[in-house]
Amino acid sequence: MKNAVILKDNDHFNVQQILESGQIFRFEEIGKMGYSLVAKQKVIKLIQQKESTSIMIHGTSMGEMEEIWRYYFDLDTDYQNIIDTLAAKDAHMKAAIKFGEGIRILKQEPWEMLISFIISQNKAIPQIKQCIKNLSERFGLPLEPVDDQVHYTFPTPEALAQASEEAIRECKVGFRAPYILDAARKVTDGTIVLNELYTLTTEEARAKLMTIKGVGPKIADCILLFAYSKMEVFPADVWIKRVVEGLYFKGENIKLKELQSFAKEYFGELAGYAQQYLFFYARENGLFK
DNA sequence: GACCAGGGTAACT
DNA sequence: AGTTACCATGGT
Numbered sequence: 259m260k261n262a263v264i265l266k267d268n269d270h271f272n273v274q275q276i277l278e279s280g281q282i283f284r285f286e287e288i289g290k291m292g293y294s295l296v297a298k299q300k301v302i303k304l305i306q307q308k309e310s311t312s313i314m315i316h317g318t319s320m321g322e323m324e325e326i327w328r329y330y331f332d333l334d335t336d337y338q339n340i341i342d343t344l345a346a347k348d349a350h351m352k353a354a355i356k357f358g359e360g361i362r363i364l365k366q367e368p369w370e371m372l373i374s375f376i377i378s379q380n381k382a383i384p385q386i387k388q389c390i391k392n393l394s395e396r397f398g399l400p401l402e403p404v405d406d407q408v409h410y411t412f413p414t415p416e417a418l419a420q421a422s423e424e425a426i427r428e429c430k431v432g433f434r435a436p437y438i439l440d441a442a443r444k445v446t447d448g449t450i451v452l453n454e455l456y457t458l459t460t461e462e463a464r465a466k467l468m469t470i471k472g473v474g475p476k477i478a479d480c481i482l483l484f485a486y487s488k489m490e491v492f493p494a495d496v497w498i499k500r501v502v503e504g505l506y507f508k509g510e511n512i513k514l515k516e517l518q519s520f521a522k523e524y525f526g527e528l529a530g531y532a533q534q535y536l537f538f539y540a541r542e543n544g545l546f547k
Numbered sequence: 548g549a550c551c552a553g554g555g556t557a558a559c560t
Numbered sequence: 561a562g563t564t565a566c567c568a569t570g571g572t
Contacts, residue, residue: 280553281553375553378552378553378554379552379553379554379555380551380552380553380554380555380567380568380569381552381553381554381568381569381570382551382552382553382569382570382571383552383553384570384571385552385569385570385571386552386553388570389569427568430568430569430570431568431569432567432568432569433555433566433567433568433569434555434567434568435568437555471555471556472554472555472556473555474554474555474556475554475555476553476554476555477553477554477555480553493553494553495552495553495554496551496552496553496554497553498553537553541553
């Protein structure tokens with residue numbers, strides 16, 4: 259493996275919390291404190307001792323760190339400021355943040371997020387990871403082995419657009435296969451230019467994404483938050499719905515519309531961050547199941 | 548074997 | 561505009 263870089267004194271950078279908070283799927287635990295991660299056509303290995311504010315990143319360099327990973331890991335965002343604002347809201351948020359204070363929201367690639375979250379619908383996270391791995395092994399390209407393990411790049415839009423629905427189905431994505439094909443075709447034929455969405459308003463970008471089959475409001479919000487850094491969106495999956503109902507609505511059943519307006523009103527521009535702390539808090543602890 | 552998973556679509560009222 | 565059955569797959 260190439261050289262390694264050490265990130266020091268990061269108060270809000272917990273590798274395990276970042277990776278296990280449901281925003282990313284192409285990682286594997288290695289040993290006790292390590293994770294391999296495939297992103298940006300590269301494989302890196304992240305190692306962080308318990309309670310440590312230092313992270314060792316194997317398989318990269320200082321140059322790549324500045325050119326790629328500083329942006330990817332969003333190292334220029336002041337999480338202390340975000341945390342102080344959200345924790346001041348109420349005791350629930352304070353507890354959720356204390357539990358996952360090392361979470362960061364990554365800036366991942368739009369195409370990968372689009373396909374990943376199309377797959378995510380009505381699936382458990384381990385299964386989502388498996389489907390993405392299947393697709394990458396079948397339609398991606400092999401990277402140089404790391405620790406005798408070959409990882410594959412995420413398939414390009416062209417590679418998936420040329421695939422048959424049957425071949426995509428063989429990756430165990432089930433009824434989502436035609437959705438994946440529709441996304442791949444709209445991206446390759448220029449119906450949707452993913453890089454243009456960065457410059458659109460959140461509403462405009464969401465509307466564009468939802469023209470793709472299999473992309474509804476929740477999946478669009480995940481793409482907006484995890485790829486386009488639209489930090490005011492509030493992706494509402496089953497966990498978020500339950501934890502918000504449990505913590506803020508006395509356990510009563512509310513509609514998605516109400517949930518959205520509550521999040522916008524209560525968390526404002528930081529709703530996306532709040533969502534991520536609440537998701538991790540609820541799911542890791544099995545709250546309100 | 549029913550029920551659930553980081554939901555969405557199409558076909559109903 | 562607001563419900564509801566159905567959708568593949570694997571885990572509990």
